[in-house]
Amino acid sequence: MAEIKGLKRVPVREQDPKVRAANFDEVCLGYNEEEALEEAGRCLHCKNPKCVQGCPVSINIPEFIAALKQKDYDKAYDVISESSSLPAVCGRVCPQETQCEGQCIRGIKGDAVSIGKLERFVADWAKENDRHMKCYRGRSGHKVAVIGSGPSGLTCAGDLAKQGYDVTIFEALHKAGGVLVYGIPEFRLPKDKIVAKEVENVQCLGVKIETNVIIGRSVTIEDLLTQEGFDAVYIGSGAGLPMFMNIPGEQAKGVFSANEFLTRNNLMKAYRDDFDTPIICGKKVVVVGGGNVAMDAARTALRLGAEVHVVYRRSEAELPARKEEVHHAKEEGIQFDLLTNPVEILTDDQDNVTGMKVIRMELGEPDASGRRRPVPVEGSEFEIACDTVIMALGTRPNPLISSTTEGLETNRKKCIVADEAGATSLPGVFAGGDAVTGAATVILAMGAGKQAAKSIDEYIRKKYAE
Amino acid sequence: MYRILEARNLAGPNYEMLVEAPRVAARCLPGQFVIVKVGEEGERIPLTITDYDREKGIIELVYQPIGVSTGKLSRLQAGDVITDFVGPLGQPSDLTGTPIEELKKKKIVFVAGGVGTAPVYCQAKWLHEHGVQSDVIIGAKTKDLVMLEDKMKKVANVFVTTDDGSYGRKGMVTKCLEDLIAEGHVYDHCVCIGPMIMMKFTCLTTKKYGIHTVVSMNPIMVDGTGMCGACRLIVGGEVRFACVDGPEFDGHLVDFDLAMKRQTLYRTKEGETFLAWKEGKTHSGGCGQCGGDK
Numbered sequence: 001m002a003e004i005k006g007l008k009r010v011p012v013r014e015q016d017p018k019v020r021a022a023n024f025d026e027v028c029l030g031y032n033e034e035e036a037l038e039e040a041g042r043c044l045h046c047k048n049p050k051c052v053q054g055c056p057v058s059i060n061i062p063e064f065i066a067a068l069k070q071k072d073y074d075k076a077y078d079v080i081s082e083s084s085s086l087p088a089v090c091g092r093v094c095p096q097e098t099q100c101e102g103q104c105i106r107g108i109k110g111d112a113v114s115i116g117k118l119e120r121f122v123a124d125w126a127k128e129n130d131r132h133m134k135c136y137r138g139r140s141g142h143k144v145a146v147i148g149s150g151p152s153g154l155t156c157a158g159d160l161a162k163q164g165y166d167v168t169i170f171e172a173l174h175k176a177g178g179v180l181v182y183g184i185p186e187f188r189l190p191k192d193k194i195v196a197k198e199v200e201n202v203q204c205l206g207v208k209i210e211t212n213v214i215i216g217r218s219v220t221i222e223d224l225l226t227q228e229g230f231d232a233v234y235i236g237s238g239a240g241l242p243m244f245m246n247i248p249g250e251q252a253k254g255v256f257s258a259n260e261f262l263t264r265n266n267l268m269k270a271y272r273d274d275f276d277t278p279i280i281c282g283k284k285v286v287v288v289g290g291g292n293v294a295m296d297a298a299r300t301a302l303r304l305g306a307e308v309h310v311v312y313r314r315s316e317a318e319l320p321a322r323k324e325e326v327h328h329a330k331e332e333g334i335q336f337d338l339l340t341n342p343v344e345i346l347t348d349d350q351d352n353v354t355g356m357k358v359i360r361m362e363l364g365e366p367d368a369s370g371r372r373r374p375v376p377v378e379g380s381e382f383e384i385a386c387d388t389v390i391m392a393l394g395t396r397p398n399p400l401i402s403s404t405t406e407g408l409e410t411n412r413k414k415c416i417v418a419d420e421a422g423a424t425s426l427p428g429v430f431a432g433g434d435a436v437t438g439a440a441t442v443i444l445a446m447g448a449g450k451q452a453a454k455s456i457d458e459y460i461r462k463k464y465a466e
Numbered sequence: 467m468y469r470i471l472e473a474r475n476l477a478g479p480n481y482e483m484l485v486e487a488p489r490v491a492a493r494c495l496p497g498q499f500v501i502v503k504v505g506e507e508g509e510r511i512p513l514t515i516t517d518y519d520r521e522k523g524i525i526e527l528v529y530q531p532i533g534v535s536t537g538k539l540s541r542l543q544a545g546d547v548i549t550d551f552v553g554p555l556g557q558p559s560d561l562t563g564t565p566i567e568e569l570k571k572k573k574i575v576f577v578a579g580g581v582g583t584a585p586v587y588c589q590a591k592w593l594h595e596h597g598v599q600s601d602v603i604i605g606a607k608t609k610d611l612v613m614l615e616d617k618m619k620k621v622a623n624v625f626v627t628t629d630d631g632s633y634g635r636k637g638m639v640t641k642c643l644e645d646l647i648a649e650g651h652v653y654d655h656c657v658c659i660g661p662m663i664m665m666k667f668t669c670l671t672t673k674k675y676g677i678h679t680v681v682s683m684n685p686i687m688v689d690g691t692g693m694c695g696a697c698r699l700i701v702g703g704e705v706r707f708a709c710v711d712g713p714e715f716d717g718h719l720v721d722f723d724l725a726m727k728r729q730t731l732y733r734t735k736e737g738e739t740f741l742a743w744k745e746g747k748t749h750s751g752g753c754g755q756c757g758g759d760k
Contacts, residue, residue: 172552172689172691173689173691174503174510174549174550174552182689182693211550212550212551212552213489213552214552214553214555214691217493217553217554217555218489218490218493218552218553218554219489219492219493240691240692240693241692241693242693242694242695244695244698244705246705250705251698251700251705251724251728253727253728253730253731254731256695256696257694257695257696259693259694259695260688260694260695260696263688263689263693263694264688264694268509268510268688269507274507275507276507276508276509276534276535276538277509277510277688278732280731280732350727351724351727351728398691398692398693398710399692399710400691400692400710
């Protein structure tokens with residue numbers, strides 16, 4: 001009996017789908033102490049822990065779970081924060097199923113250990129008990145500039161500050177956090193309770209954050225290195241430029257990029273009456289795309305009172321979103337129109353959206369990404385009535401920095417070219433995260449920030465050893 | 467926080483404000499804009515730069531309060547602070563990237579409408595400082611709304627026109643422009659800044675005369691850094707973002723009709739909020755437009 005019980009993970013408590021569909025409070029409530037201890041008990045403490053290999057920042061997972069089992073939460077937090085500057089964020093938004101949990105031995109027969117939820121438990125415990133990260137070295141006095149206060153920048157800045165560097169983060173928007181603030185909604189990642197606290201945590205390490213500074217416009221990288229006395233620069237400016245489909249009707253009133261829709265709602269808090277920024281969300285919304293951003297936009301529109309359809313050109317198996325997001329979206333009543341692709345957005349004479357003409361798709365031969373290529377089924381067009389369309393087709397890096405930094409090499413997708421160590425074509429200038437890879441995940445961006453912090457430390461030591 | 471050094475009411479409904487923003491003042495050029503946000507709950511408001519003082523680190527803005535956010539801004543006094551102030555955003559005016567000798571050969575006319583007179587001043591002043599002459603047409607509905615005339619006269623040849631003829635010439639800016647051409651003025655470069663409808667008709671006029679025309683677009687924006695795509699326009703058949711590709715574009719290539727339709731998107735909602743802010747919740751529908759009575 002005990003054996004069979006051990007196959008299943010301890011279920012996590014969530015807000016009831018019917019209730020949460022009408023509020024912006026966090027969906028997942030996380031483990032309490034008892035649940036966390038029970039789940040921690042499922043870890044086998046493998047000699048050769050595959051989960052650590054699956055983690056882009058190589059958190060010593062068996063060790064933190066072992067400390068958790070001993071109820072030594074202080075130690076568990078220290079183990080995690082040795083590798084991660086944003087544990088409360090990662091515990092919530094990482095695609096664990098393809099990373100640590102995807103490698104877990106427990107997962108071969110039964111459920112993988114719920115590593116993400118355990119990480120979240122430890123991080124939340126640390127917040128409630130006012131625990132902060134440790135600094136490891138005295139001040140070195142050398143200055144490093146970090147561009148962007150998203151996951152990559154915060155990680156890089158945090159790691160460098162721990163090493164004693166004098167770090168300043170420059171943020172273009174009025175609030176620090178990058179995609180954690182403007183992109184991921186409140187119901188998935190609470191802003192005041194979690195993101196602001198993680199940012200404060202990094203500030204406690206001595207990192208300064210200057211908001212409202214657009215690198216490339218307010219000041220250039222060259223100025224930072226020459227006039228403002230920074231020894232090195234890390235570009236973690238993300239991929240913020242939205243893509244559109246270039247189909248007829250896309251400029252109509254009621255067509256938004258997911259970036260606009262989410263920024264209005266998350267950063268500008270348009271869903272709250274006490275904030276001034278408006279948001280228009282009709283009665284029937286079609287979200288185009290199948291990634292996490294599409295799920296976020298769809299579930300936001302639902303909470304604003306709309307009936308929501310997700311239109312995606314491949315099948316369910318290819319949905320790039322985290323499984324949990326798709327599962328939550330379905331529970332909340334979002335309808336998935338799979339193997340369907342928009343052809344045209346229909347409008348009235350005032351250019352308001354009235355519907356969308358779509359075409360059925362079928363999966364053909366695998367394409368360059370290894371996924372089966374969707375091909376249109378001829379003559380299968382039909383119309384979906386809607387008054388709002390949200391395009392969640394992915395994003396590209398903003399060319400503001402690359403176009404104003406002479407000698408900074410970019411590729412044809414406008415991504416900054418950086419090697420594995422994070423070094424760019426310019427000495428002293430490092431880059432990582434979505435600005436280099438194009439839109440990816442929070443944790444990959446953090447991994448790149450971490451790597452770059454190491455490289456910057458080596459670069460500066462070498463520079464001053466000479 | 468960004469300190470307001472001076473704030474005053476200009477002609478009619480327009481306001482002028484001097485703000486301490488050293489980073490912006492150090493690098494901005496005519497044609498660029500800033501984004502201003504008042505309070506934690508405020509909107510991000512894009513405003514084109516009217517003037518700047520690099521040494522003192524000061525930016526001057528002129529704006530017309532039209533909603534809650536600009537209304538809140540207009541209630542701030544000297545000594546108050548603006549929560550957020552970011553820039554310079556957008557591309558500088560093409561004029562600033564043109565060799566001075568070439569500019570001196572050009573015959574430049576600015577067509578300014580309403581509050582658009584302010585960003586025109588920035589460009590005319592820059593030209594004047596670089597020894598380049600220009601003509602400026604200032605258009606306004608009526609005498610009380612003519613702004614910055616005295617300042618403008620110090621940097622350019624100014625022609626004022628009012629719709630009702632209460633001051634200067636009578637008629638719209640397009641009539642004034644055509645009259646000037648008829649009177650023998652020759653132009654080969656026009657910069658037009660004002661309400662979209664005015665820019666549209668100015669472009670139709672200049673096209674007739676084959677005058678290259680640049681307009682400064684002011685569509686709905688959120689972040690102003692290329693992130694949201696709210697400000698997208700069709701220019702020469704292609705999608706362009708006013709915030710990063712503009713705000714200035716070749717006026718003869720801009721799809722104004724589309725831009726004007728897109729601008730009405732939040733109108734009802736903004737109007738309702740503005741009324742509620744100004745007068746309390748007095749608006750209870752009945753206008754038949756806003757759906758408030760349904």
